[in-house]
Amino acid sequence: MPTQPTWKNTLKACLYLLPALVILITFNLYPIMKSFFISLYTDYDFFNDVVYEYGFGNFAKLFQDPNFSKAMLNTIIFVIGVVPSSIVLSLAIALLLNTKIKMMGFFRTIYFLPFVTSVVAVAIVWGWIFHSDYGLINYFLSWFGIDPVKWITDPVFAMPALIILSIWKGLGFNIIIFLAGLQNIDKQYYLAAKVDGASAWNRFKSVTLPLLSPTMFFISIISIINGFKVFDEIFALFNGRPGPANSTLTVVYYVYQKFYEEWQFGLASAAAFVLFLVVFLFTVVQLIIGKRFVHYH
Amino acid sequence: MKKWLIGILLSTFILCVLSACGGADETSSPASDAAETNSNGETEAVAEEQESGEPVEIEFWHAMSGPHEEAINEFAERFNSEHDNITVKPVNQGGYNDLEQKVMAAARAQSLPTIAQAVTSVIPEYIANGFVAPLNDWMEDPEVGLSDDELNDYVEIFRESSIWYNTFYSLPFSKSTRVLFYNQGILEENGLDVPSSWEDIRHISETVTGDGLIGMGFENSFESEFQALLIQMGGVYIDEGTLEAQFASTEGIEAMSLMKELMDEGLARTAGEDDYMSNPFGRGDVAMYIGSSAGIPHVASAAEGNIEWSTTVLPAYEGEAATSFAGNDIVLFNQADEAEQRAAWEFMKFLTSPEITAEWSMKSGYLPVRYSAEDLEDYQAFVAENPEYLAGPSQFDAGFFVARVKGSDAVRNILLEEFDNILVGNKSVEEGLTDAQNRANSELENQ
Numbered sequence: 001m002p003t004q005p006t007w008k009n010t011l012k013a014c015l016y017l018l019p020a021l022v023i024l025i026t027f028n029l030y031p032i033m034k035s036f037f038i039s040l041y042t043d044y045d046f047f048n049d050v051v052y053e054y055g056f057g058n059f060a061k062l063f064q065d066p067n068f069s070k071a072m073l074n075t076i077i078f079v080i081g082v083v084p085s086s087i088v089l090s091l092a093i094a095l096l097l098n099t100k101i102k103m104m105g106f107f108r109t110i111y112f113l114p115f116v117t118s119v120v121a122v123a124i125v126w127g128w129i130f131h132s133d134y135g136l137i138n139y140f141l142s143w144f145g146i147d148p149v150k151w152i153t154d155p156v157f158a159m160p161a162l163i164i165l166s167i168w169k170g171l172g173f174n175i176i177i178f179l180a181g182l183q184n185i186d187k188q189y190y191l192a193a194k195v196d197g198a199s200a201w202n203r204f205k206s207v208t209l210p211l212l213s214p215t216m217f218f219i220s221i222i223s224i225i226n227g228f229k230v231f232d233e234i235f236a237l238f239n240g241r242p243g244p245a246n247s248t249l250t251v252v253y254y255v256y257q258k259f260y261e262e263w264q265f266g267l268a269s270a271a272a273f274v275l276f277l278v279v280f281l282f283t284v285v286q287l288i289i290g291k292r293f294v295h296y297h
Numbered sequence: 298m299k300k301w302l303i304g305i306l307l308s309t310f311i312l313c314v315l316s317a318c319g320g321a322d323e324t325s326s327p328a329s330d331a332a333e334t335n336s337n338g339e340t341e342a343v344a345e346e347q348e349s350g351e352p353v354e355i356e357f358w359h360a361m362s363g364p365h366e367e368a369i370n371e372f373a374e375r376f377n378s379e380h381d382n383i384t385v386k387p388v389n390q391g392g393y394n395d396l397e398q399k400v401m402a403a404a405r406a407q408s409l410p411t412i413a414q415a416v417t418s419v420i421p422e423y424i425a426n427g428f429v430a431p432l433n434d435w436m437e438d439p440e441v442g443l444s445d446d447e448l449n450d451y452v453e454i455f456r457e458s459s460i461w462y463n464t465f466y467s468l469p470f471s472k473s474t475r476v477l478f479y480n481q482g483i484l485e486e487n488g489l490d491v492p493s494s495w496e497d498i499r500h501i502s503e504t505v506t507g508d509g510l511i512g513m514g515f516e517n518s519f520e521s522e523f524q525a526l527l528i529q530m531g532g533v534y535i536d537e538g539t540l541e542a543q544f545a546s547t548e549g550i551e552a553m554s555l556m557k558e559l560m561d562e563g564l565a566r567t568a569g570e571d572d573y574m575s576n577p578f579g580r581g582d583v584a585m586y587i588g589s590s591a592g593i594p595h596v597a598s599a600a601e602g603n604i605e606w607s608t609t610v611l612p613a614y615e616g617e618a619a620t621s622f623a624g625n626d627i628v629l630f631n632q633a634d635e636a637e638q639r640a641a642w643e644f645m646k647f648l649t650s651p652e653i654t655a656e657w658s659m660k661s662g663y664l665p666v667r668y669s670a671e672d673l674e675d676y677q678a679f680v681a682e683n684p685e686y687l688a689g690p691s692q693f694d695a696g697f698f699v700a701r702v703k704g705s706d707a708v709r710n711i712l713l714e715e716f717d718n719i720l721v722g723n724k725s726v727e728e729g730l731t732d733a734q735n736r737a738n739s740e741l742e743n744q
Contacts, residue, residue, distance in 0.1 A: 152570035245717035262707040
């Protein structure tokens with residue numbers, strides 16, 4: 001029931017929005033503004049909130065720090081490693097779970113479990129799985145004559161180990177969203193396609209994928225943002241270190257190190273702000289691409 | 298419809314992004330609001346309290362859990378029952394990292410407790426930001442102070458590590474040192490003596506290594522062993538006076554090479570994915586390792602039913618002994634008023650009294666911080682029964698502590714990263730140490 005925009009209507013809308021806005025402004029908008037300001041403080045007494053000097057010194061220092069570029073690169077590698085494979089895997093599993101199989105509820109619960117399990121517990125278990133002498137993965141690999149891999153302690157394998165854990169951990173959430181999307185697709189499209197003699201692959205390609213595109217779009221945006229934010233998994237899997245020889249140092253880990261371990265508040269805020277800009281840019285690009293490929297029905 | 302959905306997606310994304318970037322700033326925003334209410338509300342109440350000599354309640358923030366926390370609670374109860382006007386409330390704040398983060402936030406919010414446990418290396422930050430109180434006035438106070446004899450009874454190495462710029466800023470509390478753990482069974486089988494030098498370590502490792510057994514073990518963060526060896530060889534880690542890192546010296550390169558060669562030859566390993574050496578040692582995967590004396594209870598539980606073991610002092614290099622002492626102190630925050638500070642000082646004295654520190658040591662595995670504690674009957678009986686606790690206190694005289702300077706945690710991060718680079722072969726020992734030293738020095742200059 002569309003109504004004319006009037007002052008009264010607008011005011012009413014604002015009233016409905018108010019609770020959410022208050023929370024968003026206090027806990028999101030205000031901190032992000034504040035952290036942007038802190039990134040401009042080059043000489044700053046954090047505890048008494050006195051600023052002696054403003055400038056772009058923190059950003060200059062940040063871009064000269066080889067560890068920051070390393071963190072950015074690692075983060076991008078992580079996102080590229082996790083997001084596409086996670087989407088493909090979870091879509092495949094969601095398709096399987098969407099058919100009429102026995103004990104479907106059971107399987108759905110199983111796949112969702114990793115998502116609701118504490119990261120620390122997950123990382124401890126994966127720590128054992130990755131163990132070079134006693135781990136399951138190396139045991140399986142040994143069947144194929146592959147020498148033990150030092151997943152956790154070799155800088156080359158630390159990132160793959162982290163990616164494997166993160167894909168596994170994120171699957172459940174993506175599957176649930178995909179399932180919801182799949183169930184929203186009207187059955188008659190499939191019937192019509194069958195009448196036209198479309199094969200299973202063609203039905204998937206021409207019916208499922210286009211109609212699932214809003215879901216796909218949503219998941220890819222959320223996964224990329226979450227990928228850029230990765231921290232807990234690293235902290236837990238590598239026991240409070242950013243991997244061997246900083247091989248899994250990500251931007252958020254860098255922010256954590258600078259802020260909490262090294263008390264460099266300006267630098268940490270500058271890094272956080274750069275991360276915000278990068279994620280923002282990625283999302284804008286995705287929105288533009290999304291406009292061309294996403295079909296809303 | 299289309300725009301509407303994009304709108305939802307856009308706001309979802311903004312929500313997620315904002316929450317990501319807001320994380321770093323969490324401590325500052327709600328904190329500054331709290332600061333105002335607190336400073337207005339409490340100062341008056343406190344002034345009255347002081348004059349009338351009414352009961353004082355103080356909070357003690359710590360990072361001890363399990364049996365350690367129980368011991369602290371018991372000490373506080375005992376103290377409270379002895380002092381009518383003082384109530385000490387110990388509050389666990391999680392682990393060391395959590396405690397540090399909460400102190401940081403509370404300092405900003407002007408809501409610090411009266412006293413807290415603090416890692417010695419972070420105290421320079423507290424001093425530089427002006428929120429810890431010097432203890433000298435309390436120490437020299439004729440009424441509640443410490444006599445010279447009492448002060449000298451504090452173990453010298455701990456006393457010195459509590460002094461910055463000729464001023465006491467902390468009292469030692471949960472202190473530990475590095476000791477050598479060894480597997481008695483393996484040594485006896487091979488007819489080997491308990492090692493006392495780095496040559497012995499090499500000799501034993503060469504003899505016993507093989508068949509899944511490795512001679513020597515180091516923790517993942519083996520910077521303490523590097524520092525000990527560096528100092529045994531006559532080098533300097535960071536000069537506390539000139540704030541200069543000097544560990545890439547000939548001695549530093551030699552120290553690092555000695556350890557790296559042991560590892561390269563397969564005679565030694567780091568804890569690696571086991572996180573701490575106590576587990577592989579307890580399983581019998583290594584014959585010896587150097588670790589914290591505070592790890593004795595962990596080794597005991599890992600080794601139970603598997604191996605016979607004990608500890609000894611750190612190996613010496615060409616007769617020179619040196620071993621690092623580290624751990625936590627107790628600091629007094631200056632946001633507390635005088636009555637609270639006085640009460641807190643009483644409690645600090647109580648916690649570090651010979652009887653309590655001895656009891657604390659027996660219950661927790663940390664070192665006693667008073668010489669006279671070692672002579673107490675209970676403590677004597679305890680070490681007679683648990684000789685693994687003897688190694689720690691017996692190397693007080695060979696003790697050193699690394700420079701406690703602002704930025705030392707940043708230096709530690711750099712050092713651990715370059716150690717990894719050296720161990721995996723990305724850099725030579727000399728390159729890695731030189732890079733670490735240069736980066737450390739530019740970090741220290743910035744402070």
